[in-house]
Amino acid sequence: MTATELPPSLIPTLPGSSYTDPLVFALEQEKIFERMWFCAVRASDVDRPGRFQTVQVGRESVLVSRSRDGGVKAFLNICRHRGARLCTEESGEVKRAFQCPYHAWTYGLDGKLIAAPNLTSMPDIDRTAYGLLPVHVREWLGYVWVCLAEEPPSFEDHVVAAATERLGDAAAIERYQVGELAVGRRIRYEVKANWKLIVENFMECYHCATIHPELTEVLPEFADGYAAQYYVGHGAEFAGEVRGFTVDGSEGADRIPTISEDQDRRYYAITVKPQVFINLVPDHVIVHRMYPLAADHTVVDCDWLFLPGVVESGHDVSRSVELFHRVNVQDFEACERCQPAMDSRAYRSGGVLVPSEHHIAAFHEWVGDQLRG
Numbered sequence: 001m002t003a004t005e006l007p008p009s010l011i012p013t014l015p016g017s018s019y020t021d022p023l024v025f026a027l028e029q030e031k032i033f034e035r036m037w038f039c040a041v042r043a044s045d046v047d048r049p050g051r052f053q054t055v056q057v058g059r060e061s062v063l064v065s066r067s068r069d070g071g072v073k074a075f076l077n078i079c080r081h082r083g084a085r086l087c088t089e090e091s092g093e094v095k096r097a098f099q100c101p102y103h104a105w106t107y108g109l110d111g112k113l114i115a116a117p118n119l120t121s122m123p124d125i126d127r128t129a130y131g132l133l134p135v136h137v138r139e140w141l142g143y144v145w146v147c148l149a150e151e152p153p154s155f156e157d158h159v160v161a162a163a164t165e166r167l168g169d170a171a172a173i174e175r176y177q178v179g180e181l182a183v184g185r186r187i188r189y190e191v192k193a194n195w196k197l198i199v200e201n202f203m204e205c206y207h208c209a210t211i212h213p214e215l216t217e218v219l220p221e222f223a224d225g226y227a228a229q230y231y232v233g234h235g236a237e238f239a240g241e242v243r244g245f246t247v248d249g250s251e252g253a254d255r256i257p258t259i260s261e262d263q264d265r266r267y268y269a270i271t272v273k274p275q276v277f278i279n280l281v282p283d284h285v286i287v288h289r290m291y292p293l294a295a296d297h298t299v300v301d302c303d304w305l306f307l308p309g310v311v312e313s314g315h316d317v318s319r320s321v322e323l324f325h326r327v328n329v330q331d332f333e334a335c336e337r338c339q340p341a342m343d344s345r346a347y348r349s350g351g352v353l354v355p356s357e358h359h360i361a362a363f364h365e366w367v368g369d370q371l372r373g
């Protein structure tokens, strides 16, 4: 070891350009977001045939809808005629078919080309060859996950395994019945920061004592700065006087009845690479979906999910929502504070990770492996 090498308690981060270079971002879109399973929409947002949502996945717009047989379908949101974007709205509902606003080619909910002006006078056209291009779909935890790869990676090994590895038990996440919960609140955050800064921030708790006063009141071990959430099977315990995972420690909503004793009064966080965070507490589940739109721009949709009865009864969930909403705002402000500096000469060769952040290096390695792959 030479004198100029970093001491072992500090290890390097990625260089600043990884967070700002449009070429790096384009490569991430191609090799990460367009290859891996991507959490696209809440299934209940496409609960009837014809209801649809459009989402940006890598460089593509993807149309997610429900067909007549009740199954969820996803397609590239591109008309096969001259390439117009088929659905321009972020969400909506059609009766029977999607009609292109340009020359009115019309596609069934299953993606088949069913009509086009003068189609009968073009008898040589094989309609089946001009349907919308399908995208792979899976449903898990009540979300529709899509994959643009021709051969998708194993959903079990890449998505489900993240929860199993983190919680140490395949059944642990099932006990929260995430697929059955209802959306009590959704907040969209426009974050002027690179998606990797958001992931890195979520993975560490070194910042918790500095920027999360409300969260560390509820979860005192977070004040120590160690990412307790990343020890396999360990959930951060609520403070003794706290009654619920709320902004003031007051009672929350009805507890999810199927969770185990050791899941009660604890908070678990899971990162599902590349763009999902799952937060589990006894009475609700918070799911973050990131949509990376540019090297310095990420949209984050955050859902607060409660038992359906809680939402239907009109129970006031605002104190539950407020706690993690504040955490989100505090986290995203921190990421936005870092983003402009990524371009500075001061950060040309990056910064450092302290020991409680060392696991972030594994994320950096993972990103590097994907980009080289």
Ligand code: FES
Residues within 6 Å of the ligand: 079, 080, 081, 082, 083, 084, 100, 101, 102, 103, 104, 105
């Ligand atoms: S581009 Fe869609 S019908 Fe012509």
Ligand SMILES: [Fe+2]
Residues within 6 Å of the ligand: 201, 202, 207, 208, 212, 327, 331
């Ligand atoms: Fe945080």
